[in-house]
Amino acid sequence: MHNIQSIKVSNKRLTEEEFLKIRKEEVLPMWETGKEIENLDQCVEYAKQMPESKNMALQLVKAKEEKRFIAISHFGRATVDFMTEGIEYTEGNTGADAGNHNWFIEGDTYTRKCKYTEAAKGLERSKKDGVSYLNGWPVVCYGVKEARRLNETAKSPLSYNGSDEDARLATEIILAGGWTGTSAHALENGIAHTKDVPLENLIRYTQYKARLAAYYTERGVPINVQNGCPGTGYDSNGYTSFAVVSESLLDAEQGVKYEHLVLPPSLNMIQDIAAMRVTERLAAEYCHKAGYKDIHFICGAYPYIGPWPQDSHAAGAMICQNAISCILGNITGFLLKSIEEAWGLPTKEGVATSLHYVFQLLRVMGTQRMPESKELEIEEKMLELEVRSLMERVLDLGDGDIAKGLCMGVEMGLVDTMVTPWKYNKGNVLNIRDAEGCTRYLEKGNLPLPEEVVEFHRQKIAEREKREKRKADIKMVIDDMTFVSRA
Amino acid sequence: MHNIQSIKVSNKRLTEEEFLKIRKEEVLPMWETGKEIENLDQCVEYAKQMPESKNMALQLVKAKEEKRFIAISHFGRATVDFMTEGIEYTEGNTGADAGNHNWFIEGDTYTRKCKYTEAAKGLERSKKDGVSYLNGWPVVCYGVKEARRLNETAKSPLSYNGSDEDARLATEIILAGGWTGTSAHALENGIAHTKDVPLENLIRYTQYKARLAAYYTERGVPINVQNGCPGTGYDSNGYTSFAVVSESLLDAEQGVKYEHLVLPPSLNMIQDIAAMRVTERLAAEYCHKAGYKDIHFICGAYPYIGPWPQDSHAAGAMICQNAISCILGNITGFLLKSIEEAWGLPTKEGVATSLHYVFQLLRVMGTQRMPESKELEIEEKMLELEVRSLMERVLDLGDGDIAKGLCMGVEMGLVDTMVTPWKYNKGNVLNIRDAEGCTRYLEKGNLPLPEEVVEFHRQKIAEREKREKRKADIKMVIDDMTFVSRA
Amino acid sequence: MENSDGVQTKKTVVIGTIGSDAHVAGSWILKRSFQDAGFNVVFLGAMVSQKEFINAAIETGADAILVSSMYGMGILDCEGFRKKCTESGLKDILLYVGGMLAAPMELAKNWNKIEEKMKSEGFDRVYAPRTLPEVCIEDLKKDLKIS
Amino acid sequence: MENSDGVQTKKTVVIGTIGSDAHVAGSWILKRSFQDAGFNVVFLGAMVSQKEFINAAIETGADAILVSSMYGMGILDCEGFRKKCTESGLKDILLYVGGMLAAPMELAKNWNKIEEKMKSEGFDRVYAPRTLPEVCIEDLKKDLKIS
Numbered sequence A, B: 001m002h003n004i005q006s007i008k009v010s011n012k013r014l015t016e017e018e019f020l021k022i023r024k025e026e027v028l029p030m031w032e033t034g035k036e037i038e039n040l041d042q043c044v045e046y047a048k049q050m051p052e053s054k055n056m057a058l059q060l061v062k063a064k065e066e067k068r069f070i071a072i073s074h075f076g077r078a079t080v081d082f083m084t085e086g087i088e089y090t091e092g093n094t095g096a097d098a099g100n101h102n103w104f105i106e107g108d109t110y111t112r113k114c115k116y117t118e119a120a121k122g123l124e125r126s127k128k129d130g131v132s133y134l135n136g137w138p139v140v141c142y143g144v145k146e147a148r149r150l151n152e153t154a155k156s157p158l159s160y161n162g163s164d165e166d167a168r169l170a171t172e173i174i175l176a177g178g179w180t181g182t183s184a185h186a187l188e189n190g191i192a193h194t195k196d197v198p199l200e201n202l203i204r205y206t207q208y209k210a211r212l213a214a215y216y217t218e219r220g221v222p223i224n225v226q227n228g229c230p231g232t233g234y235d236s237n238g239y240t241s242f243a244v245v246s247e248s249l250l251d252a253e254q255g256v257k258y259e260h261l262v263l264p265p266s267l268n269m270i271q272d273i274a275a276m277r278v279t280e281r282l283a284a285e286y287c288h289k290a291g292y293k294d295i296h297f298i299c300g301a302y303p304y305i306g307p308w309p310q311d312s313h314a315a316g317a318m319i320c321q322n323a324i325s326c327i328l329g330n331i332t333g334f335l336l337k338s339i340e341e342a343w344g345l346p347t348k349e350g351v352a353t354s355l356h357y358v359f360q361l362l363r364v365m366g367t368q369r370m371p372e373s374k375e376l377e378i379e380e381k382m383l384e385l386e387v388r389s390l391m392e393r394v395l396d397l398g399d400g401d402i403a404k405g406l407c408m409g410v411e412m413g414l415v416d417t418m419v420t421p422w423k424y425n426k427g428n429v430l431n432i433r434d435a436e437g438c439t440r441y442l443e444k445g446n447l448p449l450p451e452e453v454v455e456f457h458r459q460k461i462a463e464r465e466k467r468e469k470r471k472a473d474i475k476m477v478i479d480d481m482t483f484v485s486r487a
Numbered sequence C, D: 001m002e003n004s005d006g007v008q009t010k011k012t013v014v015i016g017t018i019g020s021d022a023h024v025a026g027s028w029i030l031k032r033s034f035q036d037a038g039f040n041v042v043f044l045g046a047m048v049s050q051k052e053f054i055n056a057a058i059e060t061g062a063d064a065i066l067v068s069s070m071y072g073m074g075i076l077d078c079e080g081f082r083k084k085c086t087e088s089g090l091k092d093i094l095l096y097v098g099g100m101l102a103a104p105m106e107l108a109k110n111w112n113k114i115e116e117k118m119k120s121e122g123f124d125r126v127y128a129p130r131t132l133p134e135v136c137i138e139d140l141k142k143d144l145k146i147s
Ligand code: B12
Pocket: B106, B107, B109, B135, B136, B161, B163, B164, B191, B192, B193, B194, B230, B231, B232, B233, B305, B306, B307, B308, B309, B340, B341, B342, B343, B344, B345, B346, B419, B420, B421, B481, B482, B485, C020, C021, C022, C023, C024, C025, C026, C027, C029, C030, C066, C067, C068, C069, C070, C071, C072, C073, C096, C097, C098, C099, C100, C101, C102, C103, C104, C105, C108, C127, C128, C129, C130, C131, C132, C133, C136
């Protein structure tokens, strides 16, 4: 069992010297395209020429102030042509531009796991066969020149999905490419993407990416950092909210000034809106208490992360449900999957289709909001009790250092979720839905849940058992994992 | 100017004798297919053989009790093959059956205006060219045999959209055909479908159809009567709610026991849910006060009645928005348009697509409801003030007789809407949207609006003027008429 | 509005929705646009028979008749309209038709077939749904040789 | 479970998600289903290399290896797997593969091309996404000639 002394990582800002040393010795040498961006200040100079209108951080802040929304499209396959064609097709056919949209470009999994040789082999085969053998765009193989080309092609800002093991080099390249958004989420990379990478390493990589984003921001290129936790599609709202609140402190310490707090939907609109409010409130509170006073927090949401229906219109219904929930919840920047989710990687037609759905909903109900209510109040109260209790325990475990606390928390099963390839996750938790589809704990494992929350979840599960006249058991848990996809 | 004595129609139940006399002398002789159903009791006997599971009235009551929903598909073109193929295709591909769906079959406009010769000519040309020149299914030309064939083809119950001038013969034929739902809305037929047919006549036709439905119901075949007001797509929520509340008394007096109260959406979810609650509450209250104690009131909604976007996915977003509003509002039986709405009459593929959207939404959020809130309370209060004030004035004008009161009310511009071909409608009202898309009065004409309502609407319009920094004028009124369709 | 030799002449147009068609929003907006553009508009509302169009045109000496059809049976309702106009002495009156002219989506999707059909019926111009009134106003000015 | 001459023999299967693929929900459910069906399951979780599959099969004397691939690079990850099994002495072990085996939707949509590719790589059976575990359990019992 770890004790706190044996945990090397800590929530301390990387000094410029430490940062540049890791950059020079660890990050850039990982692949030859690292050489093209050795001069960091030159990269920042290039990025400074990008028009402010195409800056994702400023775009999101402005949208929040004007109560507007920004739709964010996932997109990524192996070849550059596929990417440029897709960007031009979508922006040409949907009215998507820097005022209402930005791109969340997916790197392939080999690249995300720094297996650049496999990525390069997959890229060659893809070019040769004209078919994408990679499940994303191998940004590190391409290097800064192609990253700049993509950015110049697009009217909307570009950001990079670096979730998975270690996206430090990829992030260096895309920011040098003029992109203005990246992602930095440690717990997510553990529970959703890795098997045996310790949380310490994941936090270290995250700190580096956050410091790099802050480096650009401090020199006049505001960078939006997606502090999110899409999770596995089978997590509780409590878990994902906690991940984002806790990691807001990690990013704040590295000097990040634009944090996009992004949560996955349970699909119960009241619980999802409650989770967003609690996450925004506690992130701001804990950061403020820790002395970080000038951070822009922007609300955000992922599309449903669990399995999708194969029928394209049933998938369209999911896109509309997700978007309406964000409109009613005033969630400024929300991400979109495509109707091909149950089939494969998004095509340009799929991306455009999602935007047709969303822009129509914004036109007809973009100014409607979910009113205050008793139900919303209760969900907020229960989630706040849960997240606050876990925050206090974890901060306590780390003697006030959230990085150390998180490592201890995972090891003691306090920070725990149900389905994950990550060997460090205890997995003593069973998540189940209540009668209205809210996420509840059938088994709470070692989670430090206040009694009131445990009782509330028990009652809510009992309501479902009564309504459906069947016991809440592992079979119901498994049904809940795939109920959305059973069209 | 009418005075009450000169109005012949009154809210009095047709005696069996009067009813059978009109049936024999006025209704059945309108076309030769009337001869096939002369023996009414034989028709009832046939209808009694239909399985109870396929009875629309009982289906809706059961769904309401079990907090489930029934999706209702518009469908109708000239040929029988088109109809049977469409019914089988849809029920075969979407899981639609008597447990979750029913059909709202559209008659063509010639048939609805009793121009059976034109309808027959249009039918012949349609059969010859294999193209539907008619905008609906000419039920009267076909007669009871084909009506029965359609009903036997379908797993889901069938009902007939008889809105327009005089659907008495058509309704006789479909009920004899075993269908278990019809529509009976007088004001709707005025403002939306006719030019110079006095309200008196429209009320008379409605009373006949209601009495016929009650006749079947009293003899063991419950018939669902759609007491709805889709209106013109440009009406206020107050107008359409009033139309349904007032006409609930007309249907109740004729002995209708199953009233489906159906309202068009403004697309503001709070106002639409408020309108449904006020309509159900006041219909039950006024009917109860008038001594009708045993009527099943079922909540219902039309899809958006104004102009739709041409893009099929933008249209899909409309279908999802309408359905989510109904789920949150616990609106049991809601009607669906198809994604072809901006193009032409629904195809079978279009109908199936709508059901794919809706059944997925029911699967993932079918148990979620809109919580109580201050905003919902205010909208309910304002709508109740408006509808109650108009009900009291109209009942007063008719000395307690709603039929006479309605005729006087229209003539005096108390019952008035903005855009209609109906020459009896004064048209002094201008409807406009507020900043959240709720329907408000820019000009109230002669509507007997309580001061509090007038002030509330004025304030809400002022909020929009402030937010959009432009004056609320006729130009904004016209923009609001087509904003939904401007994809 | 002036014709080519600058003489002030207020042109008159008859506007309405033909047959048993109750759709009036489209022609209501057409009416307002043509009035704002300085035309004298004779608005017949909806459910206007061919005869009513013709009588109104004769009574007001109209220069053009604008027929709207939305409910899907435009082909049936418009047949023989030019012939009737000519028989009633409205030999060279301009006839425009527009809206959702054909019930089945197939026809709406291959618009050219509808346009041909309407042109063969003697309509001078045929407008697809959603055509903005301004487009029609410019065409009419051209056809009437006025600015 | 009994084989054809009724002798009680617990069969062993190795289950996991191959390559750098983190998707585990599918194989997690596969594991539970095979356990419930009386199989002895060696569950390797996700991100399992070909070597780890082979070592586990050798250590536990497995009768079959069930490979899941979801993240889209299944074709690259599965190449040469049968060859490596044979080289490691697992000559006639049953190899099944299933899940979302190919990144681009085109490939997912023409499933037969993927099936051919995987069969040519030596997989005995290839399962499309969404295949219910029960289907695979019946196939395996047939291939292992047990009831
Ligand atoms: C609103 C509406 C109604 C309202 C009409 C309110 C009213 N009194 O005006 C109500 C609800 C009453 C209604 C009733 C019916 N409707 Co309706 N309706 C519509 C809808 C949704 C919008 C039409 C509209 O108001 N558009 C807004 C106006 C401003 O635009 P517009 O009409 O297109 O006109 C503009 C342009 O087209 C152009 N234009 C139009 N005509 C002309 C002519 C010329 C010369 C020019 C230059 C330009 C021009 O300029 C106008 C202004 O910009 C359409 C579908 C759609 N578009 O989404 C269906 C639609 C027109 N209706 C249809 C049908 C079938 C009916 C009913 C038969 C339904 C029923 N079973 O009861 C009845 C018919 C009643 C009757 N007796 O005629 C069908 C027609 C099918 C087809 N054409 O193939 C449509 C297309 C819906 C569908 N897809 O099935 N309807």
